[in-house]
Amino acid sequence: MTVARPDEVRRFNRSSLLRLLHIRGPATRAALAAELGLNRSTIKMLVDGLAEDGVVEEKVPRMARGAGRPSLLVLPQPQAAVVLAVDVQVEHVGIALVGFGGQIMGRNSWNLRGRQREPDELITHVAESSAMLAEDLGLRPVAAGVCVPGVVRRADGLVHNAANLRWGEVALGQRLRTVLDLPVTVGNDAEFGALAEHARGVGRAAADAVFVSADVGVGGGLIAQRALLRGSAGYLGEIGHMTVRPGGRKCYCGNEGCWETEVGEAALCRALGMPEHGPRGAIVAELRELHGDWETRLADYLGWMTLGLVNVVNILGPELVVLGDLFAALPEPAIARVRDQVHRRSMVSRAFGGVRIEKSGLGPDLKLLGAAEAAFEGVLTML
Amino acid sequence: MTVARPDEVRRFNRSSLLRLLHIRGPATRAALAAELGLNRSTIKMLVDGLAEDGVVEEKVPRMARGAGRPSLLVLPQPQAAVVLAVDVQVEHVGIALVGFGGQIMGRNSWNLRGRQREPDELITHVAESSAMLAEDLGLRPVAAGVCVPGVVRRADGLVHNAANLRWGEVALGQRLRTVLDLPVTVGNDAEFGALAEHARGVGRAAADAVFVSADVGVGGGLIAQRALLRGSAGYLGEIGHMTVRPGGRKCYCGNEGCWETEVGEAALCRALGMPEHGPRGAIVAELRELHGDWETRLADYLGWMTLGLVNVVNILGPELVVLGDLFAALPEPAIARVRDQVHRRSMVSRAFGGVRIEKSGLGPDLKLLGAAEAAFEGVLTML
Numbered sequence: 001m002t003v004a005r006p007d008e009v010r011r012f013n014r015s016s017l018l019r020l021l022h023i024r025g026p027a028t029r030a031a032l033a034a035e036l037g038l039n040r041s042t043i044k045m046l047v048d049g050l051a052e053d054g055v056v057e058e059k060v061p062r063m064a065r066g067a068g069r070p071s072l073l074v075l076p077q078p079q080a081a082v083v084l085a086v087d088v089q090v091e092h093v094g095i096a097l098v099g100f101g102g103q104i105m106g107r108n109s110w111n112l113r114g115r116q117r118e119p120d121e122l123i124t125h126v127a128e129s130s131a132m133l134a135e136d137l138g139l140r141p142v143a144a145g146v147c148v149p150g151v152v153r154r155a156d157g158l159v160h161n162a163a164n165l166r167w168g169e170v171a172l173g174q175r176l177r178t179v180l181d182l183p184v185t186v187g188n189d190a191e192f193g194a195l196a197e198h199a200r201g202v203g204r205a206a207a208d209a210v211f212v213s214a215d216v217g218v219g220g221g222l223i224a225q226r227a228l229l230r231g232s233a234g235y236l237g238e239i240g241h242m243t244v245r246p247g248g249r250k251c252y253c254g255n256e257g258c259w260e261t262e263v264g265e266a267a268l269c270r271a272l273g274m275p276e277h278g279p280r281g282a283i284v285a286e287l288r289e290l291h292g293d294w295e296t297r298l299a300d301y302l303g304w305m306t307l308g309l310v311n312v313v314n315i316l317g318p319e320l321v322v323l324g325d326l327f328a329a330l331p332e333p334a335i336a337r338v339r340d341q342v343h344r345r346s347m348v349s350r351a352f353g354g355v356r357i358e359k360s361g362l363g364p365d366l367k368l369l370g371a372a373e374a375a376f377e378g379v380l381t382m383l
Numbered sequence: 384m385t386v387a388r389p390d391e392v393r394r395f396n397r398s399s400l401l402r403l404l405h406i407r408g409p410a411t412r413a414a415l416a417a418e419l420g421l422n423r424s425t426i427k428m429l430v431d432g433l434a435e436d437g438v439v440e441e442k443v444p445r446m447a448r449g450a451g452r453p454s455l456l457v458l459p460q461p462q463a464a465v466v467l468a469v470d471v472q473v474e475h476v477g478i479a480l481v482g483f484g485g486q487i488m489g490r491n492s493w494n495l496r497g498r499q500r501e502p503d504e505l506i507t508h509v510a511e512s513s514a515m516l517a518e519d520l521g522l523r524p525v526a527a528g529v530c531v532p533g534v535v536r537r538a539d540g541l542v543h544n545a546a547n548l549r550w551g552e553v554a555l556g557q558r559l560r561t562v563l564d565l566p567v568t569v570g571n572d573a574e575f576g577a578l579a580e581h582a583r584g585v586g587r588a589a590a591d592a593v594f595v596s597a598d599v600g601v602g603g604g605l606i607a608q609r610a611l612l613r614g615s616a617g618y619l620g621e622i623g624h625m626t627v628r629p630g631g632r633k634c635y636c637g638n639e640g641c642w643e644t645e646v647g648e649a650a651l652c653r654a655l656g657m658p659e660h661g662p663r664g665a666i667v668a669e670l671r672e673l674h675g676d677w678e679t680r681l682a683d684y685l686g687w688m689t690l691g692l693v694n695v696v697n698i699l700g701p702e703l704v705v706l707g708d709l710f711a712a713l714p715e716p717a718i719a720r721v722r723d724q725v726h727r728r729s730m731v732s733r734a735f736g737g738v739r740i741e742k743s744g745l746g747p748d749l750k751l752l753g754a755a756e757a758a759f760e761g762v763l764t765m766l
Contacts, residue, residue: 151734160734208615231700232591242694253730311625317614347636348618351534351543
């Protein structure tokens with residue numbers, strides 16, 4: 001139990017304001033005051049303090065004419081706090097510097113296709129790229145967020161297992177902290193995807209949402225009451241390893257018929273009659289080529305996708321499910337079919353009048369933005 | 384976003400103290416101060432206030448001898464706040480008055496076996512029993528908590544569907560509020576079971592726990608970061624309706640091979656070669672009679688039980704799973720086998736070194752205590 005002291009109130013208000021500016025972007029003083037339930041003089045004091053520290057700039061809004069003094073527009077300054085975001089995927093690594101407000105200020109990416117993905121090499125590459133970006137842009141990151149397709153211990157960033165990278169027990173957080181000399185938050189990629197959707201995507205208005213990442217592996221990130229669920233020691237959301245088909249294909253996790261083995265990238269390739277582990281672009285192109293024949297070619301695939309989503313909705317009762325990666329690349333009518341079936345077959349969805357199922361709209365930057373959000377969590381309270 | 388004002392701090396401290404006394408029972412001033420991080424004068428002021436209001440009594444602890452002034456023992460007074468708890472089950476309804484501190488002060492129960500379970504009759508019975516108990520005990524409840532084996536909308540206590548009671552769309556919360564003239568909280572029985580385990584059972588120390596209720600139906604209540612997960616509109620935790628066996632038995636929910644159809648009461652009866660829907664006592668007696676032969680007779684049943692638990696652990700990453708009702712009545716070696724298998728087959732359990740799987744120790748009062756906790760949630764902040 002924590003107890004709020006009067007002198008903590010100001011700090012709490014300041015960090016609430018910073019979070020609001022970071023997520024919503026520019027806003028008038030009046031709008032910020034209304035949103036936070038603060039009076040005019042408190043908001044003035046807080047904004048003046050942030051302006052003095054160079055975290056925001058205040059401007060008279062261009063449109064404001066006519067009677068009365070216009071409410072000043074408060075603009076977050078991206079360079080006031082910059083974080084390093086790293087998105088480790090099976091096929092490539094994305095690296096970016098992201099500013100206060102969520103703006104990507106510079107980036108590069110590294111193709112891993114057909115290469116070894118040794119942790120040593122990755123760590124060296126991240127350190128070099130980060131230094132180069134920082135120098136090019138004249139910015140210095142104050143924290144880093146890194147996402148990995150695997151089971152990660154949030155406390156220290158130990159990658160317990162990232163089967164699709166062939167990693168086991170890699171002390172990634174600790175090693176990156178040493179090399180980068182920064183606070184580093186490492187997490188599961190689907191979890192950070194959920195963070196990004198919650199902060200900047202279709203999940204902004206949803207208090208309870210599930211983000212489903214269907215890539216080489218299948219994972220989930222769970223938002224409950226506007227916060228990311230962590231689970232014990234930060235392990236949770238391995239929805240790809242719920243058994244949906246007892247006696248089905250062997251999974252590396254030791255079970256059979258996991259959701260991942262039925263709807264992951266390899267399963268989609270099999271459904272499309274393509275070689276497994278084909279390049280992502282070829283899979284997406286093949287999906288685009290499907291016209292009337294999606295119903296027959298994807299029938300089984302969509303059946304397992306639906307079954308897993310019904311389970312997720314019945315267990316977690318989210319108001320929104322966000323489909324990422326390959327799920328989002330499925331033909332629109334196929335998604336509409338899944339949406340309809342999940343609603344009809346989920347008791348919980350029927351009870352509350354229908355879970356929304358939407359494609360992620362944040363594109364390929366989704367997990368990079370999520371990694372940035374994870375890094376910002378610690379930064380915004382200290383700004 | 385909420386903002387703490389200085390004048391809210393005292394109220395917050397007072398309600399933290401009330402909650403602590405309610406859950407932990409009698410404690411010295413010194414222990415309470417330490418636990419809440421408050422100094423001596425603050426705790427004195429708060430306790431004095433509660434004593435004046437008759438919510439606690441202070442006593443010199445009997446054991447305290449020797450040097451120094453002993454820290455006064457603070458005793459919660461059960462009659463200071465009394466709630467009505469109602470546990471609606473398929474076979475019976477339990478009703479109790481529960482005092483501040485969680486003590487059951489009086490109770491009665493109503494056998495429903497072989498009877499109609501009409502909402503009208505139930506509501507009349509609850510009102511009459513409550514009035515009788517209150518008169519007998521000379522106590523007046525200030526709120527009520529009611530649990531039902533079904534899908535319940537938390538906001539107003541609408542029972543959307545309680546298939547095993549054959550109820551659909553019953554405005555139970557609203558109707559009980561009118562009849563009892565009290566604030567009434569209605570919820571799913573497994574959810575309230577989780578509340579009780581978290582407050583008073585094996586789940587007290589666990590930040591992330593899942594309570595699994597295996598009764599006529601199978602349900603779950605999820606504790607995350609020491610709070611009950613609610614889901615959208617309060618619907619969640621229908622873990623009994625995850626599909627574990629595609630193509631399995633038809634379930635009333637519209638799917639096939641739900642966990643409930645494979646491990647609910649009827650499935651256990653089938654495994655034991657008993658008629659389905661036999662009296663609970665006969666099932667428990669039959670389980671007690673199993674000796675060496677549990678392995679063969681329960682093999683399939685335990686297989687489905689394990690599969691469902693692996694899914695729950697992989698998805699939610701709890702540190703603790705509490706087995707209630709019929710699961711808790713299984714032979715000890717069968718539970719040990721399930722425990723071992725779940726750990727070995729769950730990637731998430733392996734990652735964090737082992738989920739604990741324990742039987743509920745709160746016995747048949749579990750859900751009644753949970754219903755009381757749900758009622759106390761609104762009461763403790765107002766005392």
